[in-house]
Amino acid sequence: MKAAALSKRERPEVSIRQSAFGIRNSPVPTVDQVMVEERAASFAKRSIKTSAKLAGLKMTVAMCDLTTLEGKDTPGKVAYLCRKALQPIEAKYSVPNCAAVCVYPNMVKYARNFLGAVSPVNIAAVATGFPSGQYPLRTKLEEVRRTVADGADEIDMVIDRCAFLAGDHAKVFDEIAATKEACGPAHLKVILETGELVTYDNVRLASEIAMQAGGDFIKTSTGKVSPAATMPVTLVMLEAIRDYFFATGIRIGMKPAGGIRTSKQALAYLVMVKETLGDDWLNPQMFRFGASTLVNDVLMQIVKNVEGNYQGPDYFSLP
Amino acid sequence: MKTKSKAVKISPKRAVAASAHAVVPLKERRLNFGNKWDFAPAPEESKNYVIASQHELFINGKFVAPHSGKYFDSINPATEEKLTEIALGDEVDVDTAVKAARRAYDKVWGKMPGRERGKYLFRIARIIQEKMRELAVLESMDGGKPIKETRDVDLPIVAAHFFYHAGWADKLQYAFPGRTPRPLGVVGQIIPWNFPLLMAAWKIAPAIACGNTVVIKPSKTTSLTLVRLAQIFQEAGLPDGVVNVITGVGGTGDAIVRHPDINKIAFTGSTEIGKQLAQITAGTGKKLTLELGGKAANIVFEDAPIDQAIEGVIAGIYFNMGHVCCAGSRLLVQESIYAKVVKKLRDRIQTLRLGNPLDKNTDIGAINNKPQLEKIRELVQCGVAEGAELVQSSCALPAKGYWYPPTFLTGVTASHRVAQEEIFGPVLSVMTFRTPEEAFERANNTPYGLSAGVWTDKGSKIFKMVNKLRAGVVWANTFNKFDPTSPFGGYKESGFGREGGVQGLGAYCRLD
Numbered sequence A: 001m002k003a004a005a006l007s008k009r010e011r012p013e014v015s016i017r018q019s020a021f022g023i024r025n026s027p028v029p030t031v032d033q034v035m036v037e038e039r040a041a042s043f044a045k046r047s048i049k050t051s052a053k054l055a056g057l058k059m060t061v062a063m064c065d066l067t068t069l070e071g072k073d074t075p076g077k078v079a080y081l082c083r084k085a086l087q088p089i090e091a092k093y094s095v096p097n098c099a100a101v102c103v104y105p106n107m108v109k110y111a112r113n114f115l116g117a118v119s120p121v122n123i124a125a126v127a128t129g130f131p132s133g134q135y136p137l138r139t140k141l142e143e144v145r146r147t148v149a150d151g152a153d154e155i156d157m158v159i160d161r162c163a164f165l166a167g168d169h170a171k172v173f174d175e176i177a178a179t180k181e182a183c184g185p186a187h188l189k190v191i192l193e194t195g196e197l198v199t200y201d202n203v204r205l206a207s208e209i210a211m212q213a214g215g216d217f218i219k220t221s222t223g224k225v226s227p228a229a230t231m232p233v234t235l236v237m238l239e240a241i242r243d244y245f246f247a248t249g250i251r252i253g254m255k256p257a258g259g260i261r262t263s264k265q266a267l268a269y270l271v272m273v274k275e276t277l278g279d280d281w282l283n284p285q286m287f288r289f290g291a292s293t294l295v296n297d298v299l300m301q302i303v304k305n306v307e308g309n310y311q312g313p314d315y316f317s318l319p
Numbered sequence B: 001m002k003t004k005s006k007a008v009k010i011s012p013k014r015a016v017a018a019s020a021h022a023v024v025p026l027k028e029r030r031l032n033f034g035n036k037w038d039f040a041p042a043p044e045e046s047k048n049y050v051i052a053s054q055h056e057l058f059i060n061g062k063f064v065a066p067h068s069g070k071y072f073d074s075i076n077p078a079t080e081e082k083l084t085e086i087a088l089g090d091e092v093d094v095d096t097a098v099k100a101a102r103r104a105y106d107k108v109w110g111k112m113p114g115r116e117r118g119k120y121l122f123r124i125a126r127i128i129q130e131k132m133r134e135l136a137v138l139e140s141m142d143g144g145k146p147i148k149e150t151r152d153v154d155l156p157i158v159a160a161h162f163f164y165h166a167g168w169a170d171k172l173q174y175a176f177p178g179r180t181p182r183p184l185g186v187v188g189q190i191i192p193w194n195f196p197l198l199m200a201a202w203k204i205a206p207a208i209a210c211g212n213t214v215v216i217k218p219s220k221t222t223s224l225t226l227v228r229l230a231q232i233f234q235e236a237g238l239p240d241g242v243v244n245v246i247t248g249v250g251g252t253g254d255a256i257v258r259h260p261d262i263n264k265i266a267f268t269g270s271t272e273i274g275k276q277l278a279q280i281t282a283g284t285g286k287k288l289t290l291e292l293g294g295k296a297a298n299i300v301f302e303d304a305p306i307d308q309a310i311e312g313v314i315a316g317i318y319f320n321m322g323h324v325c326c327a328g329s330r331l332l333v334q335e336s337i338y339a340k341v342v343k344k345l346r347d348r349i350q351t352l353r354l355g356n357p358l359d360k361n362t363d364i365g366a367i368n369n370k371p372q373l374e375k376i377r378e379l380v381q382c383g384v385a386e387g388a389e390l391v392q393s394s395c396a397l398p399a400k401g402y403w404y405p406p407t408f409l410t411g412v413t414a415s416h417r418v419a420q421e422e423i424f425g426p427v428l429s430v431m432t433f434r435t436p437e438e439a440f441e442r443a444n445n446t447p448y449g450l451s452a453g454v455w456t457d458k459g460s461k462i463f464k465m466v467n468k469l470r471a472g473v474v475w476a477n478t479f480n481k482f483d484p485t486s487p488f489g490g491y492k493e494s495g496f497g498r499e500g501g502v503q504g505l506g507a508y509c510r511l512d
Helices: A003-008 A020-025 A033-043 A050-062 A075-086 A105-115 A137-150 A161-165 A169-183 A200-212 A231-248 A263-276 A294-307 B013-018 B091-109 B114-130 B132-143 B147-168 B196-209 B224-235 B250-258 B271-281 B306-322 B335-350 B370-385 B436-444 B459-468 B501-506
Strands: A064-067 A100-103 A122-127 A154-158 A187-191 A217-219 A253-255 A289-291 B057-059 B062-064 B071-076 B081-087 B181-183 B186-190 B213-217 B243-245 B264-268 B287-291 B297-300 B330-334 B389-392 B407-410 B427-433 B451-455 B473-476 B509-511
Touching (some): A033 A263, A050 A064, A050 A294, A075 A105, A100 A105, A105 A137, A122 A137, A137 A154, A161 A169, A200 A217, A200 A231, A231 A253, B057 B224, B071 B132, B091 B213, B114 B132, B114 B147, B114 B196, B114 B224, B132 B147, B132 B196, B147 B196, B147 B306, B186 B196, B186 B250, B196 B213, B196 B224, B196 B264, B196 B501, B213 B250, B224 B243, B264 B271, B297 B436, B306 B427, B306 B451, B330 B335, B330 B436, B335 B427, B370 B389, B370 B407, B370 B427, B427 B436, B451 B459, B459 B473
Parallel strands (some): A064 A100, A100 A122, A122 A154, A187 A217, B186 B213, B264 B287, B297 B330, B297 B451, B330 B427, B407 B427
Antiparallel strands (some): B057 B062, B071 B081
């Protein structure tokens, strides 16, 4: 065949990005352990004082998913939690309400009952066989649908670590996508349980899968496995969110959970968000803390900042 | 298992899931590093540290007025305010100091057993640790360096150098198996303004650990902390004349280099002066070590952990405002990831905080002196005139003082002046390469050879590059890491001789 004839031959319009080759070869960036830990540590060196400290602490309260995840949870305990979330401290300190309460599926109806149909505080429920995720997909999805029907605004699912570590990433992806579908109007947070994924490369890959499969938020941990949230792990996830935003234009939220107990830790996380993703992520729609004891430490610091001296723990209501 | 070869399967369910998200159009996909939550000022306490109005020479264990009676002003580059007056040493002062050093060498220090010398070094190291906060504050005020760096980098390494060499003092015979190390005598040392105390520690600690005595001259713009270090020597009871500090200007340094009774010259500074020193000392029998300029390449391969590489690039060039001889001032990026890297760099420099060096949140302090600021400006203008694209942080510059924003130039090629000359400021030249062979060829294509950086996930590639790069130090997946146990020094116009480690000791010994 002559060259002219070759070039005239019709070619289908396929971009390499959509081709099987492109998809197979779209790389997930690697992570260097030493440098990511060094970078994460650098955020904690920022010195947050006076007005910046007060603003940061109030922002922290507004970003809290106030959490109780125990077998012994009861309607009474959930009521304590909901009231605390609605009004963390006396109105005179003008502290905002918490973003959400986070409870087990069976507690959702009690929380909804307490908070009413319309509330500034969202109800988040852990689901999909939390915390292990070692259950059949069918029951996981049924659980999600029921929980949303009971009144949950947000679903915190766990990924199938069994499938992930066995290399079946497609299964992890499909489960997340199916869960997203089952969520309907509810927001989906995808818990990677980074303490079981162990390597930063795994965390990065799992983040990528969770975002592409339709998660609205990615979340570090269940709080049932140690280590839970750490600064470097969160940084790896924030970097994944950043790259995903540039690639797709979609802003994914971030929720570190477990192990964040002090104001100082919380402020370091906020610095990290500010300097990695910028102002657009510095709000409760895009960033949350999953914590149970953090709030009162933050409130203690707020009162100290306003009044000039510390109050004992008994001056702060328990959630 | 390699994660990067894994691909994520796109399920048809994806379409359903994605529809819920608001999609930001391509052109608006920018990160917004605004002032939504701005940090309040967090200045390090400085008013407790009193700076005397005048600083004398330190000769034979005492602070003495200069022979000329003249003093020069030392200013704070961040405010242009006068900090203090520094004694201007001349040939007569240098001669007095060398005589004192000779006497101390002959009578006390040269004969003292190593284990005794070591005790003094340990004592000095401990006093430095005790006064670390004060020294860090003074170093920041005198040189414009951010307190974050003086506190976390300079001072800890200063103390580490004294501790490290204190340990060697009584073990020198084991450092050189089969040889007997003996001190050289009186050592003349001239140090630069970029790391005043750190360079003093690099020079003084090995010299006195090996039994030499010292006449040292700091840079004109950064004399303050070395005089303060001399007070620490006094406090540690270091015998008179073992270390003498002669502050002054270029002529003072010249007098040290030309003094006939000096056995060795150690110099850190510009290549231009280094060449002159080589000429002056040639044929005099003086030993010479030079640690000069650099134009290091930071090489980023497409398989690198990119976000961490960006951090390394940032640390490599903006650490200490780029006033670092081993700064990674040439970024060599594999062409396939060039756009991605430039985009990330653009975002990252926006988050660097420039301002008051004493503020604990400051990342970028003041340029050390005015001539240097002018040189940086001139070279950047030249880069732009030669066709490079200028990218600068939009941060505000203080009205007073010497400031230059974090800057990088894209579209730089090997024949741009900014790719060849040392800028010694916060200015990065971004260039591309295609293959590993081209990477080391381009990295080596410079008269300098002090340092280099390699960023790749592939271990074998690191070793291949390390063997091909002609640089005194090669950092792999990190940058600007210093340790007293590791020798530091250059190839070609970056000088000769090593500082630190066993190799550094050798430069201060005669091996019989």
